[in-house]
Amino acid sequence: MKKSVVCRFTMLYVIAALIACALASSAFAQTTQSRINTLVSAGKSGIVLQNMVMDRCAGVAPQNRPYVFDGIGDCYGFCRQVWNAILYDGSVHSEDYYPNAYNKSRWLNITGGIPVNTAPDPNWIYFASGSELVTGDLLATAQGHAWGSNWHGGIFAGSDGSGNYYNWDCSHLNNLDGAYKRPLYSGFHYYYKPLHDALIGSNPPPPGTITLDNTDATFTGSWTTGTMSTDKYGSDYRFTNGQATEDSTATWRPNIPAPAYYDVYVWYPQGSNRSTAAPYKVVYYGGSVVVPVNQTSGGGAWHKIASATPFLAGTSGYVVLGNGGTSGVVMADAVQFVYVGALDIIPPVISSVSCSQAMFAAGYPVQVTVDVTDDTGVTSVTANGIALTKGAGNTWAGSMNADAALGSHAVSVVAKDAAGNIAVNSSVSYMTAPVVAVSGKALSSDKAAALAAGKYLFRVCGSVTFIGTNSFSISDGSGAYIKVFCQSHGLATGDFAVACGMWDTTSTPPVLRCQIEQVRKAK
Structure with missing residues (x-):
């Protein structure tokens, strides 16, 4: 009889161990994104997910008082207690709520929980105002999680409708010791985008009548x-x-x-x-x-x-x-x-604007490149009224002629989407500079040329020596060779050419930087 009982218990133990191994293997295959995808596919996104996060914050917050700087009862420990439980199986696990007995380490080490020690991580997106956040957002002071007393994390708790924003966090802030709902901490500037997208809801139901x-x-x-x-x-x-x-x-x-x-x-x-x-x-x-x-x-x-x-x-x-x-x-x-x-009311986002170089001669082409995105698609981009052409990815590019007037000129970029939303960026400028014809010897040795490098363009001419696809040297017989950088210049040794560009004294040796339009082969 005793032997039979022992055998039964042994079998049960083996079965339990096999089940535990299977669950562990399944969990090991999980990633944060795959757990998020499971939540969303189960209909737990948008306002449903927001409410779940807020419910669990309120439920386990009293279990995290006072604050303990140990990776469990501290800021990110609290964030993991909230989010990891929900990510694990789509439940708020109210059995953890105060005043029930609760092991705060229960959810900290699940595979596919919120990221730990990942800074810098591009999935963390910068924000400037609480108006950009969604209730339940995972927040951080830096782009990614990092252990240490200089890093802080929390969970966005929405607004009161009067422009005041709040967060749940575990800290000593506002003279409160532990996890509480507090005014939004001014040091938070990043949110975790994969969770943010789920909190918005990837496919929210269309509003009805x-x-x-x-x-x-x-x-x-x-x-x-x-x-x-x-x-x-x-x-x-x-x-x-x-x-x-x-x-x-x-x-x-x-x-x-x-x-x-x-x-x-x-x-x-x-x-x-x-x-x-x-x-x-x-x-x-x-x-x-x-x-x-x-x-x-x-x-x-x-x-x-x-x-x-x-x-x-x-x-x-x-x-x-x-x-x-x-x-x-x-x-x-x-x-x-x-x-x-x-209704699309979100304008395009212009991430960057660049000119092919800082200075141009009057009338010379200014190559402009713009990186721009939009939630529904960009339909047109212009630079000072000149239409740019869509390239690979989010890039739009084109050229306009440098202004005839000497001095600095702003490049006004306007991006538009299909709904007519417009974004404007005028942060980049170029300079129309006078052109000075000099000998190679004067350019390479004259201190005045170095002093004038940021104010003038220089023109040299002479015999070409091929260096590479994007560079060559030019000699005018004065005894000096000027190195010229020009992408895909197409010249060969023995050609006679005229080159006009910026004299870059930061290179060793100095180099004349030209656009292809500023290099001309003599016939």
């Missing part, structure tokens, strides 16, 4: 509630008399979930004594329009008063019905907003 009855509207002035009309929407409606000067309004203000285009409809009970021009005003992103509606007919149905109208997320858009400038009875019943499509 928003219907607001008169009970959802805000009224000013004098209105009477009516129920007699059989073609009303809902159980009642409001009405008032038209006036020469407006003294009563009804406002329907939808809470738009995301920037989008909406068709706008109104519903009213009809009647012979109604206004023939009830003034509905639609206030939308970028403007407003007043639409007079004849309420003597067509009642008991939805009537479109605006098509594909842009609205921002939130409550900045609305419909207001007044009683001014009309006669008869003005009926206020229901308004409906029907989703048409997403």
Whole structure:
């Protein structure tokens, strides 16, 4: 009997060990991104995931008081306790919540948890304001996690709607010892993009129809509630008399979930004594329009008063019905907003602008290269009004002629997307410089040439000696050889050429740097 029991326990132990090994092997194959993908595919993204993160922050925060600088009960220990549990199997694991018994190390070492000791890590994206963050974002003071007292991490906790932002973190900040919800720490400047994208939601459901009855509207002035009309929407409606000067309004203000285009409809009970021009005003992103509606007919149905109208997320858009400038009875019943499509309000991001060199002779081509991205795609890029051409990746390039006036000239780059959003960058400039013809000997030995290197362009001519695809030397017979750098110059030893460019004294030996357009082979 005892032997049988021992055998059974041994078998159970072996089976448990095999299961543990299988789970460990499965976990080992996991990465942070694969765990995020699993969450998203299970529908745990967007607001659902945001709520999960905030719930777990509040639940385990009391378990992390006071602060202990040990990699467990400190700032990043708290962040891992929150996020790793959710990443592990998509659960908030409320059994860990205070006042239950809780092992704070439980989730710290799972494979595929949030990254540890990865600084610098390009997945951490710089932000300047809390308005760029999403509730639940993993935050850091540097681009990636790094152990040490100079590094701090936390979790973004959203705003109070009045421009004040908050985070959960485990620290001694604000005279609180341990994990608390605090005002957003000013030292946080990076968020972890893979989690950020999941918190936004890769495929958020399209906003549907928003219907607001008169009970959802805000009224000013004098209105009477009516129920007699059989073609009303809902159980009642409001009405008032038209006036020469407006003294009563009804406002329907939808809470738009995301920037989008909406068709706008109104519903009213009809009647012979109604206004023939009830003034509905639609206030939308970028403007407003007043639409007079004849309420003597067509009642008991939805009537479109605006098509594909842009609205921002939130409550900045609305419909207001007044009683001014009309006669008869003005009926206020229901308004409906029907989703048409997403509204792109995000302008392109110009990451960099560069010119092929710092100085040019008047009229010479200035090669401009721009790196620009957009959430839906860049449609055009110009530099000082000259259209650039799309290249590989996010690059746009082209040339414009250097201004005839000597001095510095800004390069104004304008990038536009399909929705008409525009980004402008004028941070880069070039100089139109005078050209001085010199002998090779003077250029290579004259101290004045070195002093003038940043203010003038120099022109030399003479016999060519090939050095490489992008370089050659030129001799004018003065006894000095000038090294010239020019990409794909195409010259050969024995050619006679004229080269015009910048004298770079930082190179050893100094070199004349030219664009291909500034090198000419004599015929």
